[in-house]
Amino acid sequence: MAKLVYDDTGRLLFTKEMKEEYTLLMPQMLPVHFGMMKKLLECEGYKVDMLTTNHRGIVDEGLKYVHNDTCYPALLVIGQLIDAVKHGGYDPHKVGLLITQTGGGCRASNYIHLLRKALEKADMAYIPVVSVNLSGLEKNPGFGLSLPFIRKAVYAMMYGDIIVNVANQVRPYEVEAGAADAMIDRWSQRLVDGFQAGKGMSRRQMRANFDEICFDFAAIPVEGEPKIRVGVVGEIYVKFAPLGNNNLEKFLLSEGVEPVVPGLTDFIIFKIYNRVADVELYGGKWIKKAGCSLFMKYIEACQRDMIAALEHSGRFRAPGTFRELHSLVHGYLGDGNKMGEGWLLTAEMLELIHSGTNSIVCTQPFGCLPNHIVGKGMIRKLKDDYPYSNIVAIDYDPGATRINQENRIKLMLANAKGLARQEPARPREESQRTRELEPQLAHANI
C-alpha cells in the first residue's frame, strides 16, 4: 500500500506510488468534454473513473458534509465524490479525488478546501485530493500536467465544443431518436484513439477533423420545421451538468424546443484574458500579460478554425468569436468583472439575443454571488434594450423542486411562443377583435 506523504503545510500528497495503485475519481460536468479528458488522462497512465451517478443520495451526502449555505455545485460535486467512495465499490484506501480549481474572488475557488474538510468530517482524510489547475497551485509528485498534455486537453475541449454544438442542432430534429448521441460516441472514441496514435493534434489535422465532424452530423437524417430556440447560460456547473440542472436540456427537448448552449471555449479564453485585463486595469508585469496574450491568441485561432468549419458546413449556425462576444458586453459590464463567469455570462446572453435566440434560461445556484450582478442584475437592462428578449432566471439548490423550476421555464416558453406571434405582426389584430366584443364577465352559477 502506498505510503501517505505530506508536504510542509500538512497537505496530503498524491505520490508516484499512488499513481500506480490508485484510481482517480473525477466529477463530470460536460459529458463529452470530460469523457475525452478522462481518456486522455488514461493515456498518461492514470487510472481514472468519471462519475456519472445521479440520485438523491448525492445531495444527502453533500448536505451532510458541506456547509448547507455553500453553493449547490460544491455540494453536488463533493456529495458525488463522497457517495462514490462510500458506495461505489472502491477500496477507500485506493482512490484519489480529482477536482478542478480556478482561483479568483468567487467562493468557488474554495471547492478543494471544502472537499478536504468534508473528507476529514467523514473520517477519510487519508484520501488524497488532486487539484487540476493552470495556475500552478498545489503541486503533486504523482500528478503533473505536461505541456503536450495541456495541448491535447485544449484540443479535446475544442472538439468537445464543436461536437456538442452540432449535436444540439441535430438532436431536436433527428428522424431516428438517439442518432446524434450515437454519432457523439463514435466521434469521441475516434478522436481519443487518434490522440493515442498522435493524430488530430496539429492545427491542420484539427481543421480536417472539424470539417468531417460537421459533415457527419449534417448527414444525420432530420425532419420538421425549425423549432423555437432556447439559450442556456449560467454558472458553469449548473449550466452544463445534468446533475446540477435537473436534466435541463432533456426537459427543453421534451418541451419541443431546441436548446442552444454556448460552449466551454469562451470560458477558458475568458479566464486567460482576465489575467491580461488585470494587468491593463491595475498594472503588473508585462511578461505575464505577454505570456497570457500568446496562449489566448492560440486558443482564439483554434476557435476561429471551429467557426470556419461550422460556417463552411452550410448546415450549422456558428457562434461568434471571443472578441465579438467581448465587444457586445460594452456598456453593460467592465473588463474587470471576472469573478465566476463575470462579463462572459452577460455577453453570452447578448450573443444569443443578437443571433435570434431571444429566449434564455439563466441558471445559477441559489444565492450565487457573481450572478446577482452578471445574471439577474443584467436582465432588466437587457429587457430595456431588447424588449423582445425573454429571460428567466432559475435557481438550483437542494431544496428547490423540479416542479417549481419547470413551471417557471414553462412560463418562459409560453412567453416565447407568444412573443414569436407578437413580434412580426404589430399592432396585433386579435386585440382589436377582442375589443369589439363586449367584455363579458358575469356570474352564471348553475
Next chain:
Amino acid sequence: MSLRVGIDIGSTTVKVVVLSEQDKLLFRSYERHFSKTRERAMETLASIRDLLAGQEIKVTITGSAGLGVADAAGIDFVQEVYATAAAVNTYIPDTDAVIELGGEDAKIIFFGGALEERMNGSCAGGTGAFIDQMATLMNVSVSELDELSLKHEKIYPIASRCGVFAKSDIQPILNQGGRKEDVAASIFQAVVDQTVAGLTQGRELKGKIVFLGGPLHFLMGLRQRFVETLKLDGDHAVFPEDGDCFAAMGAALCATDYAPVPFDTVLKKLEDSANTATVVDTMPPLFTGREEYEAFLERHNSTGGPGLLPINGYNGDAYLGIDAGSTTTKIVLITSEGDLLYQYYHSNQGNPVAIVLEQLKDIYGLCSLPHDNHIVIKGAAVTGYGEDLIKNAFSCDLGLVETMAHYKAAAFFDPEVDFIIDIGGQDMKCFKIRNGAVDSIMLNEACSSGCGSFIETFAKALGYEIEDFAKLGLFTQKPVNLGSRCTVFMNSSVKQAQKDGASVEDISAGLSISIVKNAIYKVIRAASADDLGRHIVVQGGTFYNDAVLRAFEQEIGREVTRPDIAGSMGAFGAALAARDLHLEKSALLSREALEHFTHTAKPATCGLCTNHCSLTVNSFDGGRRFVSGNRCSRPLGEEPSRLPDLMRYKYAKLRSLHGKGSGDGSRGKIGIPFGLNMYENLPFWFELFTQLNFEVVLSHESSRKLYLKGQRTIPSDTVCYPAKLLHGHVEALVEVGVDAIFYPCMPYNFDEGAGDNNYNCPVVAYYPELLAANVPDLKQVRYLYPYFGLHRPRDMERKAGEWFFNEFHIPRQETAAAVKAAYIAYNAYKNDLRNTGRIYIDRARAEGRPILVVCGRPYHMDPEINHGINDLITSYGFVLVTEDAVAYLEDKAPRHVLNQWTYHARMYNAARYVCAQPDMEVIQLVSFGCGIDAITGDEMRSILETGGKLYTQLKIDDISNLGAVKIRIRSLMAAIEARKEK
C-alpha cells in the same frame, strides 16, 4: 363551437370554470383541495355533468399543481401566468399590469410594449399560504385577520422577503404586547412590499392595475394595503368580480386552440389518472410495525423524572417557573425537591400576559385551598421570548436566558447531559454542555425555522388536527423525502410529492423526518452522532410527536432521553433556578395585587436616535410601565451607558468625511454613496477628491426609509441587505444634486499581507455596475464607476492619473500627488483605529470589563445593518472593539480554506489573537445571504473552538428583531461566568 372548460389547480385550491361561445361565464367554482388535487377536480367536473354530459368540450388544465394532473391524465396544460394574461387581454383589454396572488405564488404581468410576465422565485415564497400561517400564528381565522387589519393604527416593519422571516418579526411584537390590529395590517403590508420588491424589479407599476387571485379577492385589508402603497385611485385599481378564477378562465380561453373531446372522456381520463401512482423519492419507514412502536414507547415512558405530587396534599415551600415562549406559555410549580405540583402548557394566543394572569390566579387559589395545607411561593423565575414583559408585569424574582433554563432542567434528568436539543413551536435551540457550562449554541437562523408550528400549519392546511396528523405517519412504509430546507422550500417539496401521488401518511412522516434533518444538518451541522454527544436530552413540545422523536433517533443512530415534561423544560428549569435563589420572600405579585391587575399595550416609535426602534409601551396598574423593543435605555428616560465602542467611533469618524477638506471645492461636487466598500475606502477617496479640489457629498445615513426608496430597483431579492441599501443611497444622491456620483468597482482590496490574495467579494466588487444597469434615476446624473485597484499604490498613481485626466482634465502630476496623500490619509485612519482600539482595551482591562471583538465586514458598523447590536453589546457591560483593531497583531498563518479575501483574513487573525486573550471573546456578524460567510463561519468556529473559545455568530438581515441576538449574547455571558467559577 364547443363549450370551453378551464381547470386551475393551485397549491391549495381548485378552480373550475365553463365558458360559453361568447366567452360568457356559465359556471365557476372555487374550492380547497386539501392536497387531493385530482379527486377534487374530478368531483367538481362530475357535479356539472348535467351541463356538459354528452357534449364535446375543449379543456385545458393550468396551475402550479395542475402540471402533474395534466400529465397523468393526458389533458393539455397551459402555464398559469400565460392563462391569466389571456383572460385579462379578453376581459379587461386596457390593463397595464396585473398582480396576482395565489396560494403560494405571486405573479406580475406587464402589458404594453413586449409582454413581460414574472413569478416569484423559489425563495420569495409565501403569499396566500403565508397569510394562512400568520393567521394560525395569531390564532385567528383568515377573515378575522382581515377584519382586524382594517382597524389598524400603525404599521410595523415586517421583513417582506420570506414568510419565515416575517414570522420571527411578528412573534416578538405579539409577545411584547403589540396590538393585533396593527400586526394584521403589517402582515398584509409585508405581502405588498414583497410583491412590489420581488417582482417589479425596476419596472414601474403604473396605469390601470388589475388584482387577481384568491387572497386579493377575499381580503379587503390586503386590497387596501396594495391600493395605498401603489397610490392608486378607483379607476386604476381593478378588482374583477371573478378575480379568484381568472387563471381558470384564461385556461378555458386558451382551450380554444385545442381539439374538442367528449365530456365523458375527459371525466374518464381524470378518473383513470387518479389511480396511477408515480414514483416518489421515499425513505425507510419510521417503524416496521406495531411491536417496534410499543417497545419504543415503553422505553421512553420509563424515563425517570420529577414525581407528580397532588397539590392539595402538599404543605410547604414552592417555586414557580414560567416559560413565556413564542407560541406557547408553560408554567410549572415545584417543591424544593423538584417534584411537580402544577403544570400548564397552552398556546399563548398572542397575549401571554392574560394567560399568565389567569394561571397565577388559579395557582394562588390552589395554594390556599380550604384544607389546612399552606403553600408559600418562595421564588418565581421567568424565561423565554416574553421574559422581560412577564417579569415586569408580575414582578418575578429572576429572568434567565432560555439556554440556561433548559440546561438546568436537562441536568435534572441526566446530570451527565452533554447535548440538548429543544425544538419548540417557532425556534430550535441546540447546545453542547462542556465542563458544566453551555458551550456552543446553535439556534435556527431566521431562514430555517421549520419547527413545531410548521407541521401544525401543514396539518391544518391538509385538514387535520396536529395530533392526528403526526400519528398518521408512524406506520407508513414509504415516507416521502422532502429535503431539509426552510419552510418555503418545504411547501414546494410537498407540492411536488402531492403531484407525484404521495399519500397524506407519507407526507406526514416525511415532514417529521424533514424537521429532524433540518435540525441535524442545517442547524447543528453534524456529520455523525458523536458530533452531538453521548448524553442527549431532547425537549420542546415538538418532541411529544413520536414520529419526530423516532426520526431523530434513527437519523443519529443513538437512543436519547425525552423527559415526560419535554414541553415544559424551560419552565421547569426556571423553577429550579428560582429555588436556587434561596430567597426569604418572593417579590411576585400577591394574590391581592392580581385582583386589580390591568395591562394595556401601546405602540410607539422612539425618535431619540437613528435606530427608530419600534417600541411597545406596556402600562400596568398603579402606573407601572414596561417599554419593550428598545435597544438602549434612552427611551426609558436614562442616558445610555457609553462604554467604549469602536464601531460607534469608526462610524462617527467616517460620517465626518464630507465637505471640501483641505481643498476649495472648485472642481464641483462629488457624491459618494455611503455603503459597502466605502466603509473601508472612504478615507482614501475623501482625501483624493478634496486634494483635487472637489467637494465630497455623502449620501444620507442608511435607514429603512432609504432602503424602501430604492427597493423597487433591486433585481435579485436574495442578495445581502448591505448591497440592497445601495439602491436607496444612490437615488438619494441623485435627489440631493451633485455634479457626479463616484462609486468605483473594486475586485481587489488593500493588500494587508494576511492572506493568499486580497479580493473583495463579488457583490462588493461589482455592485456599482449593477446599479448602473438597474437604477433608472442614475441616467439623470453623471455616474462614474471605474475599476480601480488600491492594492498597487504605484500603479494606482498612474491609472488614477489617466482616469482623472480623461474625465476631468486634471493634470496627471496633480492626481499623482493627491493619490500619495490619499494613501497617507488612509494609513493615518487605520493607525488611529488601532490606537483607539488599544486605548479601549487598556481601559477595559483597567476597569476589569470583558472585551468583545466583533468580527464582520466594515459595513456592518452601519446602524441600519447591525440594528444597534453594538449598543446592545455595550449595554451588557462589554467593551467593544472591531476585528481590525486586533487582527494586525497576528501574522499570516496557513488556513484550511483559501484565505483570499482581505476582510476575511482580518477575521481569521482577530480570532487567533483572541484565543490567547483570557478577557476577550468573539462575535461574528454575518449578513443573511452572504455566501462567503458559509465558508468563513466554519473556519472561524474551528479557530475559536481549537483555541478554547466560544463561537457566537449573529445573522443579520433587514429585520430588526434582536431576540435571537440577545439569547446568544446572554448565553455567552452565562458561559463566561460559568468558566470563571471553575
